[in-house]
Amino acid sequence: MTPARMLLGSTCLALCAGMANADQASGTLNLAFSKEVETADVYFNTAREGLLLNHAIWDGLLYRNPETGAYEGNLATDWTWIDPTTIEFKLREGVTFHNGEAFTADDVVYTVDYVTNPDNGVKNLANVMWMERAEKIDDHTVRLILKAPFPAAEDFLAGPVAIYPDEYYAEVGPQGMGVAPIGTGPLKVAELDPGKHFVLEANEAYFDGPKGASAIGRIDIRTIPDVNTQIAEFFNGTLDFLWNVPADQAEKLEAMGRYEVVNAPAMRVGYISMDAAGRSGESPLTDKRVRQAIYHAIDRQTILDALVKGSSKVVDSACAPVQTACAQDLPSYEYDPEKAKALLAEAGYADGFTIDFYAYRDRPYAEAMMGFLDAVGIKTNLNYMQYAALREQHRKGEVPMTFLTWGSNSVADASAMTAEFFTGGPQDDARDPEIIDWIQQADSTTDKEKRAGHYKQALTKIVEEAYWVPLFTYNVNYVLGPDIAYTPTDDEIVRFFAFDWK
Amino acid sequence: MLLFTLKRFGLAICVALTVSAISFGLLYMAGDPAVAIAGENASSVDIAAITAQYGFDRPLLVQYADWLGGALTGDLGRSWYFDLPVTQIVTDRLGVTVTLGALAISFALILAIPMGVAAAVRPNSLIDRAALFLSVVGQAIPSFWFGLILIVVFSIKLGLVPASGSASWKHFILPTVVLGYYATPAIMRLTRAGMLEVLSADYIRTARAKGLDTRKILFKHALRNAIIPVISLAAVQMGFMLGGSIVVESIFALHGAGYLAWESISRNDLPVMQALILVFSMFYILFTFLADLLNAWMDPRLRVG
Numbered sequence: 001m002t003p004a005r006m007l008l009g010s011t012c013l014a015l016c017a018g019m020a021n022a023d024q025a026s027g028t029l030n031l032a033f034s035k036e037v038e039t040a041d042v043y044f045n046t047a048r049e050g051l052l053l054n055h056a057i058w059d060g061l062l063y064r065n066p067e068t069g070a071y072e073g074n075l076a077t078d079w080t081w082i083d084p085t086t087i088e089f090k091l092r093e094g095v096t097f098h099n100g101e102a103f104t105a106d107d108v109v110y111t112v113d114y115v116t117n118p119d120n121g122v123k124n125l126a127n128v129m130w131m132e133r134a135e136k137i138d139d140h141t142v143r144l145i146l147k148a149p150f151p152a153a154e155d156f157l158a159g160p161v162a163i164y165p166d167e168y169y170a171e172v173g174p175q176g177m178g179v180a181p182i183g184t185g186p187l188k189v190a191e192l193d194p195g196k197h198f199v200l201e202a203n204e205a206y207f208d209g210p211k212g213a214s215a216i217g218r219i220d221i222r223t224i225p226d227v228n229t230q231i232a233e234f235f236n237g238t239l240d241f242l243w244n245v246p247a248d249q250a251e252k253l254e255a256m257g258r259y260e261v262v263n264a265p266a267m268r269v270g271y272i273s274m275d276a277a278g279r280s281g282e283s284p285l286t287d288k289r290v291r292q293a294i295y296h297a298i299d300r301q302t303i304l305d306a307l308v309k310g311s312s313k314v315v316d317s318a319c320a321p322v323q324t325a326c327a328q329d330l331p332s333y334e335y336d337p338e339k340a341k342a343l344l345a346e347a348g349y350a351d352g353f354t355i356d357f358y359a360y361r362d363r364p365y366a367e368a369m370m371g372f373l374d375a376v377g378i379k380t381n382l383n384y385m386q387y388a389a390l391r392e393q394h395r396k397g398e399v400p401m402t403f404l405t406w407g408s409n410s411v412a413d414a415s416a417m418t419a420e421f422f423t424g425g426p427q428d429d430a431r432d433p434e435i436i437d438w439i440q441q442a443d444s445t446t447d448k449e450k451r452a453g454h455y456k457q458a459l460t461k462i463v464e465e466a467y468w469v470p471l472f473t474y475n476v477n478y479v480l481g482p483d484i485a486y487t488p489t490d491d492e493i494v495r496f497f498a499f500d501w502k
Numbered sequence: 503m504l505l506f507t508l509k510r511f512g513l514a515i516c517v518a519l520t521v522s523a524i525s526f527g528l529l530y531m532a533g534d535p536a537v538a539i540a541g542e543n544a545s546s547v548d549i550a551a552i553t554a555q556y557g558f559d560r561p562l563l564v565q566y567a568d569w570l571g572g573a574l575t576g577d578l579g580r581s582w583y584f585d586l587p588v589t590q591i592v593t594d595r596l597g598v599t600v601t602l603g604a605l606a607i608s609f610a611l612i613l614a615i616p617m618g619v620a621a622a623v624r625p626n627s628l629i630d631r632a633a634l635f636l637s638v639v640g641q642a643i644p645s646f647w648f649g650l651i652l653i654v655v656f657s658i659k660l661g662l663v664p665a666s667g668s669a670s671w672k673h674f675i676l677p678t679v680v681l682g683y684y685a686t687p688a689i690m691r692l693t694r695a696g697m698l699e700v701l702s703a704d705y706i707r708t709a710r711a712k713g714l715d716t717r718k719i720l721f722k723h724a725l726r727n728a729i730i731p732v733i734s735l736a737a738v739q740m741g742f743m744l745g746g747s748i749v750v751e752s753i754f755a756l757h758g759a760g761y762l763a764w765e766s767i768s769r770n771d772l773p774v775m776q777a778l779i780l781v782f783s784m785f786y787i788l789f790t791f792l793a794d795l796l797n798a799w800m801d802p803r804l805r806v807g
């Protein structure tokens with residue numbers, strides 16, 4: 001958002017102390033997406049909005065209770081690890097899909113086989129490629145065979161891995177599912193205009209599972225790209241709930257006293273990655289002392305207080321605190337520009353140096369960091385570009401220093417972040433064999449304590465070597481209309497089925 | 503006339519081809535399409551799989567030839583983002599944009615031409631000043647700001663029209679005003695300038711001298727000549743309104759072709775981009791062509807070409 005737009009938003013807020021009328025009478029909850037979702041088929045979209053639809057329309061075998069963080073049975077009622085690569089599930093009986101098709105072990109086997117087959121071109125392969133196949137034992141018992149021990153399996157089964165109806169999907173495929181989705185979830189699709197409009201209706205026949213049935217009969221979701229227009233619609237009472245509202249506007253909405261504003265942490269973490277391995281050529285960043293100086297030079301708390309705000313926290317972990325095995329008792333570097341200068345002098349850069357700095361979002365944050373770096377003598381040239389372009393350049397190892405963020409697909413496990421960036425892949429700027437080894441060991445054991453221990457070793461070394469400067473967690477502002485009851489969770493998933501009227 | 507038409511048509515094809523080839527290359531230079539398709543949360547494995555699936559590892563020229571071959575046989579391919587036929591998406595979105603464009607240009611003409619005439623008849627009068635003021639404001643106000651102010655006043659405060667969407671004719675009122683107002687200043691200034699020039703011409707003086715009715719002089723003799731450049735300008739503006747209504751479409755959540763084009767760039771959705779570039783350039787050429795025909799019809803001297 002440009003400053004002009006932010007100013008405008010404020011003007012709008014100041015002028016719009018209008019009236020909000022309730023939709024309770026009509027029984028329809030009105031929501032808006034900010035971006036056009038490419039398809040409703042969850043295995044073929046990458047948008048966060050798709051993840052929200054996934055939780056509303058479909059079910060996974062398991063469910064992660066957002067309050068306790070514990071995994072509960074969902075389409076499965078019971079599950080046991082037979083060995084580190086086999087899980088056996090007892091499936092819930094009497095469940096039917098929205099089209100009347102009965103839910104059985106065949107659906108699980110079909111879904112797993114379909115999504116793990118690379119020929120089918122599922123987009124988020126990382127969500128499914130840990131599964132080898134599924135075996136039907138009887139109609140309501142199924143075994144999931146893993147390619148290798150995968151301790152985060154439960155979280156994936158509670159998150160992105162939705163179970164599809166075998167007969168329907170075999171008939172219509174991803175394109176059919178994308179426009180006429182069928183699941184077992186608490187809400188079913190009544191109308192769908194690709195990218196523009198979704199109408200969901202309560203699934204009257206929903207089973208007695210941990211998600212619970214939807215208290216709201218009808219949910220109408222339109223795509224409104226402009227946040228100011230969303231706020232205008234909210235004032236008109238034609239939207240009942242907003243999320244991802246920018247901090248400044250959320251503050252003003254709260255000050256009006258009519259709306260409930262809830263700020264909840266998100267799983268997204270911001271960080272600076274530095275090319276310690278020297279992939280982009282010889283640079284000062286291959287010297288550990290320089291990286292430590294950068295860590296000392298940036299006042300993360302001040303950036304957080306002034307710009308990020310909300311429930312965000314400064315972190316030193318290369319993962320989000322809410323994720324399993326993401327240790328938080330790690331070493332840290334306090335904000336100390338003098339120490340930073342001393343370290344730079346020790347490394348032979350008493351007069352500082354100039355370096356290319358890349359970013360793709362939250363430009364004010366990036367500029368604040370540049371200001372702090374400038375104060376210790378490090379001049380940065382900002383290359384602000386589209387995410388796709390930056391990521392490509394980073395993968396090629398041409399980026400010396402960059403401010404990035406990662407949302408982990410809402411998978412509440414450290415492997416969804418740490419393992420993505422520190423196991424020698426194209427975005428690993430550290431290429432530290434010891435860290436690679438620890439993470440691999442961690443991800444091949446099902447002993448939770450041992451695994452947490454290895455992750456802690458890896459996370460500690462990432463800080464000690466200052467491969468990254470982990471910055472802060474992100475947060476989301478949710479704004480509730482006067483007659484809406486909903487408790488936002490800290491995993492950035494808006495649970496459409498958990499809304500109620502006051 | 504037939505030769506003229508064919509020549510123009512051939513030129514149109516060449517323009518469309520050149521534009522599509524350049525944009526194809528530029529879009530590839532802007533970033534790896536596989537990364538864009540995979541999305542922000544995608545892992546390295548996902549990206550590698552997508553590269554192989556879509557054939558992005560093939561030489562650029564082969565990929566372009568592939569697209570061109572399809573396009574010439576009427577197959578514009580499938581959107582990488584929506585995984586739907588490009589033709590389906592583009593036709594779906596064009597409706598809104600064409601409606602909005604036509605309404606906006608009509609609004610602009612209805613507002614601008616009388617204002618321009620009035621301003622020219624009494625130069626430097628209060629009317630002229632008022633028209634000048636309106637046109638400066640129209641040129642200066644950014645449309646995203648104007649749009650939101652209209653929403654605040656007419657939707658939130660007065661509750662007369664809906665704030666966003668395209669469900670009924672009421673939804674088009676505010677976007678028409680915003681987009682149309684943006685085109686008004688240029689048309690008005692050109693009408694005024696044309697009228698001033700024509701009104702000082704000898705034949706108008708003659709008409710006045712023989713005692714012809716002022717209204718007849720203004721509309722039958724003067725405006726008919728003054729309006730010729732305005733028609734060409736309106737055609738250009740119409741082309742602009744189809745591709746350039748991004749901001750208005752985004753504010754009013756209209757989901758038209760302009761917004762689709764804008765979003766397709768950031769999604770690196772090349773097939774949709776290519777199709778839209780083709781459609782927009784064809785529209786542009788069509789409008790200038792129609793303007794030429796209209797001008798020729800109004801002014802026999804132009805029929806020679």
